[in-house]
Amino acid sequence: PEARAQAKYNWTFQTSETAGEPQYKIKQDWAKNVEAMSGGRIKIEILPTGAVVPHNQTLDAVGSGILQGHLTDPSYFSGKNPAFGMMGNLVGAWGDPMEFLEYMKFGGGEAIYNKLVEPYGLHLIGAMATGLESFPSKKPIRSVADMKGLKVRAPEGMVYDIFAKAGAAPVNLPGSEVYTALEKGVIDAADYTVFATNHTMGLHKFAPYPSYPGFHSLPMVDVSINKQIWDGLPADLKAILKTSVDALAYQAISRLKALDLQAANEARKDPNIHIIDLPAEERAKFRNIARQEWEKWAEKNAITKEFYGSVTDFLKGRGLM
Amino acid sequence: MTPETPPGGAGGAPRTAPLPHDDSANGQPLTGLDRAISQASKVVAWLVFISMVITVFEVVMRYAFNSPTSWVHETTVFLIAAIFLLGGPAALARDKHIRVRVLYDAVPPGARRWLDVLNGVLALLFTTGMTYAAWVMFYTASHNPLGEWQLERSGTSWNPAFPAYIKALILFALALMTVQVVLHLIHAIRNRPAEPAKSGGR
Amino acid sequence: MGGLGLSAIGIEGGTWLLIGGIFLLLVTGLPLAFVTGLVALALTFGWFGPNALPLVISRVYGFITEYSLVAVPMFVFMASLLDRSGIARDLFNAMRIFAGRLPGGVAVQTLVVAFLMATMSGIIGGEIVLLGLLALPQMLRLGYDRDISIGVVCAGGSLGTMIPPSIVLIIYGLIASVSIADLFVAAFTPGAILMGAYVAYVLGRCLMNPELGPPLSKEEAGGFKEKVAALKGVVFPVLIAGLVLGSIYGGVASVTEAAAMGVFGVLLAIIVRGEFSFRLMQESVQQTLDTCGMIIWIGIGAAIIVGVYNLMGGNRFVSSTILGLDASPTVIILVMMAIFLVLGCILDWIGIAMLCLPIFVPIVKQLGYDPVWFGILFCVSMQVSYLSPPFGPAAFYLKGVAPPDITLRHIFMALLPFIAIQIAVLMLLLFVPEISLWPLR
Ligand code: NA
Numbered sequence A: 001p002e003a004r005a006q007a008k009y010n011w012t013f014q015t016s017e018t019a020g021e022p023q024y025k026i027k028q029d030w031a032k033n034v035e036a037m038s039g040g041r042i043k044i045e046i047l048p049t050g051a052v053v054p055h056n057q058t059l060d061a062v063g064s065g066i067l068q069g070h071l072t073d074p075s076y077f078s079g080k081n082p083a084f085g086m087m088g089n090l091v092g093a094w095g096d097p098m099e100f101l102e103y104m105k106f107g108g109g110e111a112i113y114n115k116l117v118e119p120y121g122l123h124l125i126g127a128m129a130t131g132l133e134s135f136p137s138k139k140p141i142r143s144v145a146d147m148k149g150l151k152v153r154a155p156e157g158m159v160y161d162i163f164a165k166a167g168a169a170p171v172n173l174p175g176s177e178v179y180t181a182l183e184k185g186v187i188d189a190a191d192y193t194v195f196a197t198n199h200t201m202g203l204h205k206f207a208p209y210p211s212y213p214g215f216h217s218l219p220m221v222d223v224s225i226n227k228q229i230w231d232g233l234p235a236d237l238k239a240i241l242k243t244s245v246d247a248l249a250y251q252a253i254s255r256l257k258a259l260d261l262q263a264a265n266e267a268r269k270d271p272n273i274h275i276i277d278l279p280a281e282e283r284a285k286f287r288n289i290a291r292q293e294w295e296k297w298a299e300k301n302a303i304t305k306e307f308y309g310s311v312t313d314f315l316k317g318r319g320l321m
Numbered sequence B: 001m002t003p004e005t006p007p008g009g010a011g012g013a014p015r016t017a018p019l020p021h022d023d024s025a026n027g028q029p030l031t032g033l034d035r036a037i038s039q040a041s042k043v044v045a046w047l048v049f050i051s052m053v054i055t056v057f058e059v060v061m062r063y064a065f066n067s068p069t070s071w072v073h074e075t076t077v078f079l080i081a082a083i084f085l086l087g088g089p090a091a092l093a094r095d096k097h098i099r100v101r102v103l104y105d106a107v108p109p110g111a112r113r114w115l116d117v118l119n120g121v122l123a124l125l126f127t128t129g130m131t132y133a134a135w136v137m138f139y140t141a142s143h144n145p146l147g148e149w150q151l152e153r154s155g156t157s158w159n160p161a162f163p164a165y166i167k168a169l170i171l172f173a174l175a176l177m178t179v180q181v182v183l184h185l186i187h188a189i190r191n192r193p194a195e196p197a198k199s200g201g202r
Numbered sequence C: 001m002g003g004l005g006l007s008a009i010g011i012e013g014g015t016w017l018l019i020g021g022i023f024l025l026l027v028t029g030l031p032l033a034f035v036t037g038l039v040a041l042a043l044t045f046g047w048f049g050p051n052a053l054p055l056v057i058s059r060v061y062g063f064i065t066e067y068s069l070v071a072v073p074m075f076v077f078m079a080s081l082l083d084r085s086g087i088a089r090d091l092f093n094a095m096r097i098f099a100g101r102l103p104g105g106v107a108v109q110t111l112v113v114a115f116l117m118a119t120m121s122g123i124i125g126g127e128i129v130l131l132g133l134l135a136l137p138q139m140l141r142l143g144y145d146r147d148i149s150i151g152v153v154c155a156g157g158s159l160g161t162m163i164p165p166s167i168v169l170i171i172y173g174l175i176a177s178v179s180i181a182d183l184f185v186a187a188f189t190p191g192a193i194l195m196g197a198y199v200a201y202v203l204g205r206c207l208m209n210p211e212l213g214p215p216l217s218k219e220e221a222g223g224f225k226e227k228v229a230a231l232k233g234v235v236f237p238v239l240i241a242g243l244v245l246g247s248i249y250g251g252v253a254s255v256t257e258a259a260a261m262g263v264f265g266v267l268l269a270i271i272v273r274g275e276f277s278f279r280l281m282q283e284s285v286q287q288t289l290d291t292c293g294m295i296i297w298i299g300i301g302a303a304i305i306v307g308v309y310n311l312m313g314g315n316r317f318v319s320s321t322i323l324g325l326d327a328s329p330t331v332i333i334l335v336m337m338a339i340f341l342v343l344g345c346i347l348d349w350i351g352i353a354m355l356c357l358p359i360f361v362p363i364v365k366q367l368g369y370d371p372v373w374f375g376i377l378f379c380v381s382m383q384v385s386y387l388s389p390p391f392g393p394a395a396f397y398l399k400g401v402a403p404p405d406i407t408l409r410h411i412f413m414a415l416l417p418f419i420a421i422q423i424a425v426l427m428l429l430l431f432v433p434e435i436s437l438w439p440l441r
């Protein structure tokens, strides 16, 4: 309590993970780092998903100042503006999280995201990524053709339509139902989370054909702060916060990758689990299906259009398109 | 055992006490508004039947035809949320909300009147505060940051405006309860003798 | 954000203000649905100021749009239909015949039914409403002791989250980062022990005093012929249960959808029995709306208060309580259980989970205990929290459908012996971890 009283800025940031997930610990370490870098002037309390407001209501809560910031997946706000869904998870675009971060930082992504989020009263400090999500499945998916008729759980954002285009039968099932639905076979596969977490939860016991490294989804983590607070900060604290998020992104990528590799090694020892690495040409097929959907989303509004132009320029410049 | 049960009869078996769904055992609606809500709730209540039907439809489409719908889960959540929300004013109209009656039953009728007034004021504080907050939330869900009318959607492939509708229903339910509570408070201040059969949800 | 300066009293003072406020408002006779909500509203206003008020409403939104809650109205609807048709009465008449000369036999059967139903539902609420509408009036009609009947319904009906599938175990698994599969396996024996303990208690009381659960007389009990005739009353309930269980375990429907499948099955049965009518439907949907309105608004208040308390820093208070302890590992676990039980009197389980588990689980792991075992302890203490006054969801659910002459006070008094049983089982599981963990070895 004393430390809290001494700090000039006491903030509460809500995340989109439960306290048990590895990302949560990494975000807590970020808060400690900010406190250390700012010489104790900033103290941030990290709270798990749903602690203060529901996971899909943090945009409003940060904008109105109830929370001072959030570290969350922007896809949850797709219903406010489809650009959140498109920027938050451009399905099939990224081969690894570094490519995505390079685009955000040096390819124009941050500026477009701030154009999107600042009217809501938030400012993006920086982006982070969790790494490619794995794809737990009860049926072996060795090609795009294998997705035909696959009952896959898909939440908000672009994922649903892309899987539908790929021939799957997407099921719009809430997150809390995924575990038992997959266990009992109501669904065949799920868009869920990273390999290590899926493995810890015991998902691979009944969904023994995980796709890893994943192919479909690389969600952004938006690290944002209330804009009024941001505008009132001195330049040194702004620099500290921006630098701290870069460090966070670097930490998250390396630590989550290590956890995934460790879990994958463990899974490989289990004769009942068969990890599938989708071949490059099948990944390309899936990416091409996804791209048709990008074009559709680009027409939704001015920001999705601007993002589409900017991101395709970036990918072409890298020879990725 | 007896197939000759009167159709629609309330169970048929002798009961030790009237069940709460027997209207005779309930607190009668106190005000005209309560009566109107009580009537309207008879229609709203069918939403639960609709949710059941579409959920069974989803299960059949998915399991038998391998073609899950894109709309059933979101619609079910919306309909059930409407049931939950509108059930608030409905239960209030029929005096079914649960309360702890230890003190209320122990004090003389004169003091009960003051407890009714106190509870009316407390309930009014709650519903007014909540209605204000609900208004703020509904405004955010129905306007974009530029202040133009734009309904918040769910962001799924189907993308209905259910979030905005649900937030509108929250506002509606709370505003309605505020009016109900005001009328109850006026009733308590005028101190009509409380009907002895008011057992309801108490 | 500027509040009214209430935050100056600190989180410890705030905690006492919260608890005191709830108790004070409860006593005035304010509807429970408004009590926790008003305290939360007042704390938000005083602590953070008017700009923070949208917080409370955003929790309302989150609560009512929670998909797993869809099962609650489905179960209420199912119960209402069963009660209005003759299915429920025939079932209990048959159960009575089969219970025969055993004192308390129908109560024991109700517990077994509750256990079976627990394999079909993953949340608290629906099951209690169902048993409260069906079993309670029938047990009272058969002359069973009121307190034992109430306890059987509430304690038995709470088993829904103890026996897999269980939302409580799923949430624990997510927060504690342990295998949900392991939790499901480990929870089964403790769940069976809980049911066994309730059965033993009911049988013990009724054998000592048969008036508490009157058995059939020799003439009523009848012979083989009567038993075969009674089987007819069991046919429809068994078919309906088969439909629900088959939907879940055959991978046809999710746990929540299976509740709707159950309603569908009941409707079919009613049509086959020739009992279908518009009036029956109208009364059933109406009762569903009223019951849900009452129950859910209590839940809304509880959901609001957790958000405010978390923002006030409630987790800091809980962690300082635990981290300040310089005691043996066993004592630390016991203190954690005590915190679960005390918080269980005023908060709902999800609030307790969010408040305590992020702090407790790392400590438990550090002390070298198995987090799966701790998850089972958490789950059993939440069984207590459903029953313990003043915020006892099981009691509220039952009150919603019980005969009006049964007051909340009657219910809570009747639940005391069952709470004692739950705490005894909790201690057994605490000191003998193998009871939970043996299937994982
Ligand atoms: Na269960």
Ligand code: NA
Pocket: C344, C345, C346, C384, C385, C386, C387, C388, C389, C390, C391, C392, C393
């Ligand atoms: Na309790």
